[in-house]
Amino acid sequence: MSISDFALPRLTELWSLRDDTHVDFDSGPRGSVLLDTRWGELRIPEPGEELREALRRMLIGPVSLRNVLPDFPDIGVPADDTPLSAGTAALLHALSRLQHVVVRMLAVGPAPLLSVVPLSEHARFAPRPLPEGRPCRLSRFAVLRHAEDGLRMESPLSHHRVELLRPEATLLLSRLGSTRGTPWQADAVPALSAAVTDAALSYLAATGMVLLAEPPEAPRSPDLPPLFSEDHDPALLPWSADDLLVHSRSRLGRHDGDFGAAYSHADRVPPEPVVKPPVNEVNIPLFRPDLDELQNTDPPFTAALESDRPLPRCGSGELTARQIGSLLYRAARVRSLHSPDRHVPQGYLHSDRPYPSIGDTYALELYLLAGEHTWPAPGAYHYNPLTHCLEKVDAAPEALAELSANARTAANLPGPPPLLLTITARFSRSSYKFSGVAYTSILKDVGALQQTLSLVATTLGLGSCALAVGDADAAVRAFGLDWRTESSVGDFLIGPPATAETGPARDVMVIGSLPRVGGVAKAATGVDRHSAPGGRNR
Missing domain, CATH: 3.90.930.60 (Outer Surface Protein A; domain 3)
Known part of the structure; x- marks a missing residue:
């Protein structure tokens, strides 16, 4: 020594x-x-x-x-x-x-460098010295974020999180960003001694934040990149880092954050109202169908569920006030308001509507973009589910044209869509109540609303289609929203019933270049409508 x-x-x-x-x-x-x-x-x-x-x-x-x-x-x-x-x-x-x-x-x-915190009862941590000369790199699933006492690194693949407590620890990470990996050297981080660097790397590798290159089974050319397990693991290849992180954080098992109906923000912000305040003092009352009469005249549920629901063709007819009023009344109106139990903060009301919502939050809003042959007139409207009326939205024509063009391209329509329903979410309505599942519960609500719209449209003899792509920024510009508080999370097309002359529009595509199989690009709707005899899904 x-x-x-x-x-x-x-x-x-x-x-x-x-x-x-x-x-x-x-x-x-x-x-x-x-x-x-x-x-x-x-x-x-x-x-x-x-x-x-x-x-x-x-x-x-x-x-x-x-x-x-x-x-x-x-x-x-x-x-x-x-x-x-x-x-x-x-x-x-x-x-x-x-x-x-x-x-x-x-x-x-006396100064802490980094710490490793277990996040689940299955966490196992056994750091060992790393083999000399073996390339290593950060996992592509590792995420670095702000924390109260420094920086925090997490990965959906890990049962631990790493707290970075000194700038030197972050400097160490900066040397691990190459996709080819870094053959580690003792003096790679001048601010840290070789012993500290080796110990820190063993910690990071034990959590899965840092990967070691696989030893080659046969001699490899130095020009070839090293092999890392996650780059060829068939279970991980389909996942993006964003999707896997959202999935892991919206279920229990791999994190220790607040979860469920925790009302974490109750003492910091007021509750979001159960129904969005009117966007315009002038409103357009909508037709209200007779529900008792519909009990006798509606087609059976199985018939509606098994219907082909053809995509709408533009120009094959008009969408009337009766059809639009019936669709929105039966799919999205507020049936009643009520106060939840005593454990809910004061002012956070619940509502009952035709479609289900996780925790009865009902954070979704509907905006209508009406085409040339749609009542009441071409333009943008907000649906008020409490009063069952439309409120005119003063939007720039170019923003509406962009939104319409995006939907037309996404659904492969020959002309502008007859009626585009843009589904937005008031995020704080959900995040005020939920921790950990606020956003994913919104997406589940979108699916429930889209299914309800689809079934109601079928009973009305209308064509319908849920779009898998949409431009959130275009919707913000079109409807005058602040995307941080309310933004689009889904899109749905409604059209007049297909006729013998027009036929159903079945070819679907998304924006961008996609391979087409049998005339259909499945990525737009997630459904190949030609997958079963007669063009029906079974």
């Missing part, structure tokens, strides 16, 4: 328990220990004195377990041939059973 080594800050591994873990110690030398964790209670019947002492210290905050046992390993998992005392071996074994509530931290001197 040289004199300069004494000047280097010491690398230390610190241990603590998750903040939401509580420990009850029974009295007596053989008393049990009860851990109350996020995932339930865990009782240790006869803990050793070393484990008791370690848990007492870990409750206070990050501590070095060398203060409990002098031969406790410095960093990570000791090698198999490392001699350990019986007490240290027993403590390591006990802590391995508690990995899902143990936070591990690397510190350089």
Whole structure:
């Protein structure tokens, strides 16, 4: 050891328990220990004195377990041939059973560098030294975001999150961004010593945030990029990083955030009204159908469900006030308003409507873009579901033309769509109530509304089509919205019934270049209407 080594800050591994873990110690030398964790209670019947002492210290905050046992390993998992005392071996074994509530931290001197926090009861963390010369890189699913005490790195593939507590840790990540990977060198990050860099990389690799290149089965040309598992894993190839993150965060199991009807913002913002305030003082009353009469005249449910629902052709007829009024009344009106139970913050009313909504939030709004042959006149309108009327939207003609052109292209129509329904969401209506599932519950509501519109349109003899693509910015410009508070989340076309002369319009495409199979590009609607005999889906 040289004199300069004494000047280097010491690398230390610190241990603590998750903040939401509580420990009850029974009295007596053989008393049990009860851990109350996020995932339930865990009782240790006869803990050793070393484990008791370690848990007492870990409750206070990050501590070095060398203060409990002098031969406790410095960093990570000791090698198999490392001699350990019986007490240290027993403590390591006990802590391995508690990995899902143990936070591990690397510190350089007194300053913490990064920590690894378990997010599920299945979290397992065993950092080991990385093989020398093996290229490594960040996972394409790793996401870096702001956190209260620094930066936070997460991945939907990991049962941990990494808290980056010093700028040097972020500098380390910046060297791992190459898709080809980085053959690691000890002096790659001048601000960190080789020992610190190696330990930090072993931490990141153990969480899955950093990948090691697979060892080649045969000699490879140095011009060829190294192979990383996630780049050829058939289970991961179809996923984008965004989609997989949204999926993992909208279900339980891989995160520890607030979840469900938590009303996390109740003390910060007022509740969003159950119905959007009128956008225009002048409104156009809509036709109201007689529901009692419809009980006797509507086609059977199975007939509506199994109908072909042809896409609308432009110019084959007019959409009347009766048809539009009936469609909106039967699919989207407010049937009643009511106050939820006493656990809901005051002012957050619920409503009952024909289509289901997760948690009765009903965050969706309907805007109509009427074409040349559609009542009441070409232009943009907002549907008020409480008063069952249309409110004229003063929009720039060029913005409406852009929205119409996008829908026309998406549905492969020969002319402007007869009636485009743009579904928007008032996001705070959902996020005020839900944590973790606010946005995905909106998307589920969109599907429920689109299905209801489709069935009602079928009973009215109208053509309909849910579009899989839409331009949220075009909708914002067309309807004068602030996309941060209300933005489009779905689009739906309505048209007059197909006639023998026009026939149903079946070819569907999306904006951009897509391969067409049998005259149909499936990506636009997700449905190949030629997939069954007679052009019907079974």
